[in-house]
Amino acid sequence: MTQAGRRVRLLASVLAALAVGCSSRGRSPGGNAGRTIVEASPRAVMGTECVLKAVVPADRVGEARAALKRAEQALRRLEAVMSVHLADSALSRFNAAPARREIRLPAELTDLLRRAASFTELSGGAFDVTCGPVVRLWKRCAKAGRQPSEEELRQATARVGMRHLSITERGVTKLVAGVFVDLGAIAKGCGVDRAVEVLRGSPAVVGAMVNVGGDLRCFGTKPDGGSWRVGVQHPFREALCGALVLRDAAVATSGDYRRFVVIAGRRYSHIVDPRTGRPVEATHSVTVVSLPTAGKAPSATDADAWATTLSVMGPKGLALLEGRSDLEALIITGTPARPEVHMTDGFRRLLAPGTGINLE
Known part of the structure; x- marks a missing residue:
């Protein structure tokens, strides 16, 4: 169970934002004559399914394949x-380090921790990557077939709490023992953004879609x-209950409909509220x-973090998006x-023309 990590965010078989109508291969019959899609589906990327698509002129397929390979390498x-699932990752080594020891981390990890801290502040704690102790507690208790006690x-x-981390240019320090960082609620989005940057950097690629476990971004x-x-x-x-039509955007979906545990006959979401330590109950899906x-530019990192934030906050969290032109959201309760x-x-307005959200 994760706050939104292993969600929390849609594992391999959990594509809550499912790309449809975008895998046509071959030459275009329309106005962009001579363009084709080149697709790659690398296995076990970030613990989930991954689909990379690049649109290129038909005579530059080799360049597309090389760009897709570079995008995969960026993800890996x-x-x-x-990853908290790789014992030798920089994050796992940090989590294993004792409190009060300053650890110098890779720049991209430190930057993402800062970004996560800004979401924690903005959400009043509804988003918090230090939720690891609660996530791990619920996983242990689910295996034992019981709820955590109040004392646990x-x-x-x-x-x-992000207050338990000190983040400076020199390094990151855990201020109390037992802090455990889990970036599952934001890392996939960050990976998608990195892969898109790689594909945009290829002169041959005029359009693309990157989908990692349901977190996706497209352009062109x-x-x-x-x-x-x-x-x-x-x-x-x-x-499917709806379809979005997009050209340059990022999408993330969080839901409780495939990831959950059953304890004593009761179903519990794998999305936990880090403020209370308890699973979210009212919100079933957020896109x-x-x-x-x-x-x-669009940000899959932002979409990823906001999907978790709104899963925890529910419809009242939409007030945080008022006045913003860069974020739109759907919540189903x-x-x-x-x-x-x-x-x-x-x-x-992003839904396919003449359609809406159909929950019948």
């Missing part, structure tokens, strides 16, 4: 630094000149879209019999 390099929750939440168009179509997973059954604004849809006005 980031995983080697930030008290002890675990006492070790949660498909070979036929059309936009990328991204499906929104129905939270109560195996179906966040990051859009470009003047001087700022309620029950299968009486679902409730909450969305920003801008999200509605």
Whole structure:
């Protein structure tokens, strides 16, 4: 169980934001004659499924394959630094270090910790990558078939909080023993952004989509000149409940419909509120879209973190997006019999023309 990490964010089989209508290969029959999609599906990237697509002129397929390979390598390099599942990653070594010892970390890890700290402040603690002690407690208790005791929750939440980290140019220090950082709620988005940067850097690539476990980002168009179509997973059954039409955007979805545990006959979400140490109950699905604004590209990192934040905060968290043109969101609450849809006005405009969110 993770706050949004192993969500929390949609493992290999958990594609809550499902790319559809974007895998056509071959030459375009339309206005962008001679363009084709080259696709790669590297295995076990960041512990989940990964699909990389690049749109290139048909005579530059070799360059596309090389660019996709570089994008994969960028993802794997980031995983080697930030994964809690790799014992020799920089993050795992930090988590294993004693309190009060300053650890010099790779720049990209330190930068992401700073970014995570800003989300913690903005969300009032609803987003917190130091939620590891609570996540690990619920996993242990689920295996034992019991709920954590109040005392266990008290002890675990006492070790949660970005205030327990000191982040400086020299290094990062745990200020109390037992702090455990889990970047599952933000690292996949960061990886997607890195891979997109690589693909944008290739002169041959005129469009692309990177999808890592349901966190995705696209730019440009498909070979036929059309936009990328991204499906929104129905939270109560195996179906799509909507479709987004995008050209330059990032999407992340968080939900409780596939990742959960059952203890004593009761189902608990794998998304936990780091402030209380308890699983989220009311929010079943959140989809966040990051859009470009003047001087700022879409950010899968931001979409990833916001999907977790809104999963914890619920519909009231949408107030944090008011006045922002770079973020749109959909939240689904309620029950299968009486679902409730909450969305920003801008999200509605991103849906395929003539469609809406259908939860029937």
